[in-house]
Every structure is written in structure tokens, then in C-alpha cells.
Amino acid sequence: MKTATFTEKRKFIVKLGKMLHKYGTPAYRLEAHLMEVATYLDLKSSFVMSPTSVTFVIWTDGHEDEYTHVARVDPGDHDLGSLADTDDLVNKMLNGELTLHDVDKQLDIIFDAPNPYNKVLTGIAFATSGGAFAMLMGTSWNDVLWSGLLTFIVYLFVLWSTRSKRVAHMLEPLVAIISAILACAISVYIDAHINIRLIVLSAIIVFIPGLALALGLAELAARHLVSGTARVMDSFMLLFKLYFGAFIGIAIGFALFGQADFVQPEPLPKWTAWLAIFLLCSSLIVIFRTKLKHATWSIASGFIAYGTSIGSAMYLDYTLGTFVG
Template identity: 40%
Template sequence: MDRKTYQQRRDFLVSLGQALHKFGTPSFRIENHMLNVCRALELDGYFLVSPTLLTVVLWIPGENKKHNYHIRVKPGDLDLGSLAKTDKLVDDVISGNCEIGEAATKLKDIQNEPPPYSVKTTWFAFGLTSGAFAMLVGQNWSEVWVSSVAGLIVFGVILLVERFASSGEALDPLVALVAALFGGFASYWFPEINVPLVVLSGIIVFIPGLSITLALKDLAARHLISGTSRFMDSMLCLCKLYFGSALGSALVKLVWVKPVMEPVVTIPDWMDIVAVPLLSLSLIIVFKNRLRDTPWGLLCCFLAYGGALFGSQYLGEGMGPFLGALIVGIYSNIWSRATGMSSLIILLHGVVLLVPGSKAYIGLDKVINNGVAFVDLPQIGVQTFMMFMSILAGLIFARMIFPAKKSL
């Protein structure tokens, strides 16, 4: 292999690692996929990926000289549309349909592409996500409408922070603070609403249930550095969100204390059939999926929700998500084999309906606000823990029963 060819393949692999990390791919999948691509390009190497560091070591088989690259990266956000394009580009390179130099240029273009959906569309998606979640867990229509407005306000805060703040460190507590202020004052005109539920629905996109699940998946795959870092970051995010909502509630109480009311139930149970596809459609925009993948993502959400309900009925609420995760894991792997694309593109849509991040938030609220003793915290968290473990076990068993061909 001549020097120029090696440099082109080296640069492509390093850029590929950065791109996959930027698009929110779990660390263990990045490492496995890059190793397979590396060998397909007739190189050898090993890779270490963490939320903030990408380490690449490459060498030509049969030679002793190794080249090390250490790249400081920022934690990535989910961009499943760009991930799908990158996956297709890698397939073209390996099959010989795209030259390595051209592929490197296309990879940079994918990373620099503007968001697939406009600001207005994404803004609407945030409101729809909050409203659909409130429809699933709430009791009356007032909670749905107020939650939808809270989601719209939260996205407005995101735009302001991106425009005027040099750092996004304060974003998590700030959006929770604004949602709590809005929910508290909205209860003056809509006293029948459950304010904590409205706050949770307004910031549901920020609740780190999915990131906790991915962190546990990293740990289960023995990627200890990445899994531990991701888990601690998720827990800190949860605490920041709770602090912001607690501060907002305290500020509201300085002005007005909501009277205690009996819950008003006006949402029929069958509305779940409407709420699930609405939540799924909104997540298509939030996760930046391609429109062509929308039907498969919607089906994955229905399978996850139906499997979890069926499992909860026969296995118990804590074990119910196991069946949902098992079904969506097998389904996404079948889809991956049929289309030749990464199973992540649709899998995460099902997993996000199973993750109990909101239960962790609610449990923390009970401990702080309802006078629950901290010695009772294990009992409060045991169901949440079992649900996380159930999801993790379901995904692991799905990979054993029907593994996907692709490592990504």
C-alpha cells in the first residue's frame, strides 16, 4: 500500500469516527463498526471512544509502525438522518462504488449539512411531543393543551440560548425553570391541571431516559469508560432539570399557592391509540430522521408500546418493558438485514417509548417534595431500576435471537 492510499484511508477513518460520534451513535457501536471498516480498507487498528475523546490507532498489517490520533470531541446529539447517509456512504466505499477521496468530501458535506427540518417545523414538533406525552400519562385535556404550549416555550428558550449564550451549560435548569414558571401560573386559570406533570411534559425531550439506557448498554458491552461517563452525565442532567423545576415552583408559590383539587378525568383510555403515533411523528423531527424511514419508525413505536403493555399485564410493570424491547430489537434487526441499513435508525424510536426516565424524575420529586425519607429511596427507585434492566435485557436477548449483520 503506497503512502498516498494509506493517508486517504486514514483520514477517512478518523473523519468517520468524528461523524458517527457527532450523530449520537453509542460508543460500543462506533468502535465495532470502525474496526470492521478498517479491516475492509486493508488496515488494522483499534479504537477507544468516550463522550469527550476519540482515540484512533492505525497501522498497515505486517508493519510495526503505528500512528496514534487523539481527538477532543463534544458529546453528540441524535441525528438519525445523517447517520443513515453516513452508513450508506461507508457501504459504497467498501463495495467500490465510491472512491475514498470522494467519500471523504461527501462525509464532510454530510456533517456540514443544515438541519433537515426548518426551525418552525422543529418548534411545532417540540409542542407536539409535549402534548402527546401528556395525552399518554395525563388525565384531562387542559393538561394536554398547557403541556403543548410549555413545549413550544421550551424550544423558544433553546433558540434564545443558542443565539445569545456563549455556553449551553445552563440550558437544562433554565428550560425546567421556565416550564415550571409557566405551569405554575397556568394553574391559576386551569386549576384542574397537574403542574408537575405539565412541567415534565414540557421538558420531556430533555429527560435523559434514553441516554441512561445507552449508558447501561455501553456498560453491558464492557465499555466502562464511555458507559460510566455517559451515565454520570445523564444523572447530572436529571438533577439539573429537577433543580430548575423546583426553583420555578418555589418562585410561583411566592405569588400564588394552587388550591388542592380532585383530579378531573376527561381523556378516554382509547386516546392512547392517537397519542402514540403523534409522539412518534414528533420524534421523527426531533431525531432528524429521513421521511422515507418514517413508516418503519412508527411501526417500531407501536410494537414497543404494545409489547410493553402486554408484558406489564403478564410479567408485571417492572418487567413489562422487557417484552417491548425484545420485540423492537428483533424487528429492527430484521429491518436492518432487509434494507442493509443500521438498526439504530428505527430502534431508538421504540426504545424511547420504553425508557423510564420520567419515572426517575417523578421518584426524585416524591423524595424532595412529599416528605419521603431518603432511607426509602431504594424502594422508590427499584421499579425504575427494574424497567431499565428489563429494556437492556430485552435488547441483549434480541441481538442473540436474531442478530443484525451490521455492526453499526
Template identity: 30%
Template sequence: MATDTQSGLQIEKDDSSKPEVGFVLSLGRALHTYGYPAHRLEEMMGRMSVRFGLQGQFFSTPTSIFASFGAQDDQRTYLMRVTPGEVNLGKLTELDDVIIGVLRYATSPETGSLRIEKIVTDPPRYGNLLMTIAFGLASASASRFLGGGLKEVVVSALIGIFIGLLSILTGRFPAVGGVFEPLAAFSASALAAGMSFVIGPYAVSNSMLGGLIVLMPGLTLTVAMIELSTQHLSSGTARLSKAFVVFLGMGFGVALANSLIKTVLGDPRIAKIAPMPSWTMFAAMILMPLSLTIILRAHKRDAIWIVISGILAVAGSRIGANLLGPEIGVFLGALIVGIAGSIYSRYLDHPSIVTQVPGILMLVPGSVGFRGLAALLDEKVVSGIDTTFKMILTAVALVAGTLIAGIIAPSRREA
């Protein structure tokens, strides 16, 4: 008998007689926790089953994994309830090393299971101070990408730091996690509006969006669209619903903060953006990927490749925007990031997801969707619908670029 750490229930555990089954289940849970999408997760568990000579069928959703082993008339089925975690590129890289070792017959399933257990229990790669600074730098860079000036960038950085501290607090008090996004949106909107009475008029909405950019569910939306496109309908639909709920929660937080600020202080003092030198855009193109390296907990050795991926994403989307328009232009950025990730995987023997996720985060349509929701909440129905449609178009273009990149330049391995 053993205790399931998630549910606390006593369950029968006979995987000791079949270490291969135990390894596949442990690997699936770990990959799911650290950000693997459904199509890659099920494929990887299937490859491992083939490697061990097992007949396996797998089905995953954002909160569970079903795994069946054996012939159709003599199957043993496992259900694992998995709490969705945050993307952790460093641990995904370490899990990939285990996968390659097993596939190449260099690592036994027993040893692989022990290595997975160690990876899962290892402490966080970066400390709270560095994570908080990374949130601030990411928000400041996002504000600059959105056309912000000096005031907007500084306020965005302050909001990002506050949200970073709030995320640390959420980790210590899990009960806060259920309202984290609305609370963060409320705080960002209140700080952005309140600062206009302290530092003078500026573009409040720019700072608010920049401060919230890390929390936008754009990556969730993109992964959901990819899962739907690859016929993983249950997982894709569930993930799409999650993105929608997060958007609504953040929209509510912003609306509540706006009403409170107007009641207490009056309308925010708004002014046009004062342009910044062009070199600051290049600085943001470097700082944003570096910040994402820390936020996504990637290995330090991968920082340079993540920066290159981020630069390619921004440059590709800008060129694509000039040729095809701002929404469709994202297609070219995603295509370039996908191909670059495949090259990285082939020649450096690391999983392509390490560079692809940060690159996609530089392109995701989260801020566009949030603007549409904000317009709808402000009773600007036509503008809100138009902006929301642009978000959907951007997401589709991003998914198309990612999938086509996988056809043009497939990774040496899908890991």
C-alpha cells in the first residue's frame, strides 16, 4: 500500500513488479506538471510504452491523465489527478535527458524513476529576489514593446515587481491562488491609475497592460488552439475555457479598480506617450527574453539561445506585419521561432520547447484579447468585438506558423 500525495488516499501500488509501467506514469505526471501540451504528452508516453514493449493507450486533460496498459480484453487502467503547474523549462530539460537515456538503452526504468523523483523534488532554480526583479524587467520591456515612454516603462516595472511579490505570497498561501489573476489585475489597474496623481499625466493603459503581460493567458490560449488543431479536443476545449475564465477574472479586477479609483480620486490623469530613443527597443528585445529565462526557470546555459529566439520572434513579426498586416504577421514570427527551435534541438541535443515557449510568449495574443475585453466592459461593443476577433486571428496565425514549422524543420525528437 502507498499514499497518493495529491489525494491522501491509500491505494494499491503494484508497479514494483512492472517498473516500466511505473516509469511511464511518473514521466507522464512530471511532464504534465511542467507544461507539456496534450499532443506531445500522449505521444511521449506512447513512445516509452513502445520502447518497453507495452501496449499502452493514453488520454490527458489539463487536470488528469488516463493510462491503460495491456491488450484490449485484459487492460489495467490508471487515473492520475494532476494539478496544472507552471512551465518549468529547466526541469523539462532534465526530464528530456532522462527520456533520451531510456530511449537509448543507457538508463533503466528503475534508475529513470529515481531521477524523475529527484528532479521533481529539487528546490526552485532561482530565488524570490531574482524572480521579482525578472517580473519587473519583463513588464518594463513589454511596456516598451507596446510603445511606452519613460513614465510608462517605470510604472510598468513597479507593477511587475508588485505582481512578482504577490506571486510569491500566493505560493505560501495556496488559498490566494484561486483569486490571483483578479487580485493582480485589480492591483495593477489601481497602481497604474493612482500613479497618474503622483508623477503626473501619462498613458495609464500602457503601464497597466505592460504590468500584467506576464499573467496574460496568451500561451494558454495558443496551446489550446494547437491541441484543438491536432484533434485533442477535450484538452484543447478545457484549456480554452481556462483562458477565457482568466480573461474574465482579470477584466473584473480592472473594472473594480477603475470604479474605485474614480470614486476616491477621480478620473486618472492621462497624457500622450513621450517617445523614447529607438535603442531602447533593442534593449527591451534583450531584457524580455532574459527575464523569461528566469520566470520560466530555464537553465542559465540556455539564456543566450532564448534571447536569440526572442529577437527572431520580434524581428519576424515586425517584418511579417509590414508584409501581411499586424495580425497575420505573427505567422512569420511563429514560423521562424519554430524552425529555430528545431535547429536548436537537432544540434545542441536539447528539447525544442526551451526556445519555442519564450519565443511564442513574445508573440502571444494575450494583450490583444485583454484590450478587447476591456473595451466590452467599457461598453464599447463594436471596438471590443473587433479587437477580440483580432485576438482570435492572431492566435490562429500563431498556431499555423508553429505547426508548419514542425513540418518544414521537424525536431530531431519531439521532446
């Protein structure tokens, strides 16, 4: 490990940093992690990470060798399974269980590995997430059914975006507009029992940047102001695109099909909220590519958050209860 050349070490650090960034690691954790690795490799280092750029400055103790690497990168996706695998490899290296060359080869395998969940399973997860969110809102089985169907249609656009850069750039407002138009058509011609705005929200719930916004606020709290501000503003812009896409889509739908008189359906029983939590957390395991060995903790965290929120709301204001959850 210590006998590796400076070139091998700095190439490894740059590769590791870009991979961790790609998998959605927040800036403060990423910089601290890379600095720990560099120190282990007997190197001095400084890193500046943001959602759209990475800067690596690496040098030896006596400044015999120095290296600076700056790159423009795309904001990372949330690939929790690959992130966990990468962290495990680095920890094994830091504990002396693996050499730098072994870890470097394993990083290539992780980088080239396909999605552990196939397209069919991912599509089912998308549909389940939309239906489960509608169920969590306690509306009706009509809303649950149509929310799941529209979310699956949204997933077809997600698949299209992987083949078309134009679709990828306008994906969020596009799916919001399409979902809203289809919801208006369904309410007029098929099912007047649906809550249009709720099923549109349910159909695009997977795009709501809750995790990204939480990471941005965490970065701001850790005094990583540039990265935190950029991530928070990106989250707000995504919310704006979804909101205005849904607003425009509903306006187009009403103009094309008119408005049907809403027929109040039977509400869901209260116990379905707990089923919704299970289904929603299970679907997010697939969407975020979480490893199956972490699935239990992922589902448990959803139940803990929801249960704490409901329990706190009995003694505090409802909003404060949600905050505690």
C-alpha cells in the first residue's frame, strides 16, 4: 500500500472521489472521506466539492510531487447500493484488509455493475410508490389505483429519457404536464371519483427532491456553503418545474376536456396508512437501489418516522409532530 507510486495514489483518489460524488455523497462527508484516504496513503490533500464540480489538490509531504484536478460533473444520483459497496471497500483498505490495487479493481467492477433491480421491477416500484403515497393521504381506492397507473406511465418517460438527452433535460415538467392532462381526462371520461390534484402529486412523488433538500440543508449546517446553497437551490428549481408543469397540465386538461363534477368516494380505513408506509419504503428501496441487506433498516426508518410523527402530533401541533418525525 505504502509502496504505490504517487501517480497510482492520486489516480485512485480522483476515481474514488468521482464515484462517491456520482452516488450522491454530500460534500462534507465526501471531503472528509477523501482526506482520510489521502492521509492513509501518506499524502497531503485539499478538496472542494460541489454538485456540479470537483477539485482535487494532492501533494507529498515535501512537495516533491503535486497534482491538481478540476472537473465539471453532473449532480449525483442516489445509488445507495453502490455507495454502500464503495464505502465497504474503502473501509477494508483503511483497516489493512485490501491493497490499493485490489480496491481499484473492485471500484471498476462496482462502476460497471448494472442496476441490481431490472426494469420491470423498477417499473412496479414506481407504480407502487405513487399508489402508496395516495393511500398514505387517506383518500380512496380510486385515487390509489389511478395514481399507480399514472406513475407507471411516468416511468415510461424515465426510460425514454435514458435514450434521449432532450427528454432528459425536460423530464420533470414534461411528466407533470402529461400526468395532469391524463388525470383530467380520466376524471371526465372514466372516473369522476378521483381527486385530480392528489393523483398528479402522487404520480410525480418520486421526483420530489426530499432527500436532496435534506442533504443540502445538512451541508449548510456543516458550513459547506457553496455546495449546500447549490443543492438547495437545485431542489427548489426542481419543485418549481414540477409545480408549474402540473399547473399548466391541469389548465390544458380543463381546456381540452372540461371539468367533471367531483363525486366524493368512500375514504380509506385508517389502518391502510401503515400498509402505505410499508409499500412506499419498499418501493424506494428499489428506486434508490438500496442493497437488500439494508432493506430492513430502510423500512424500519419509515415506520419510526411516521409513528413518531403521529405520536408527537397528539401532544404537539401537527406541524411540529411532522418535524419530530
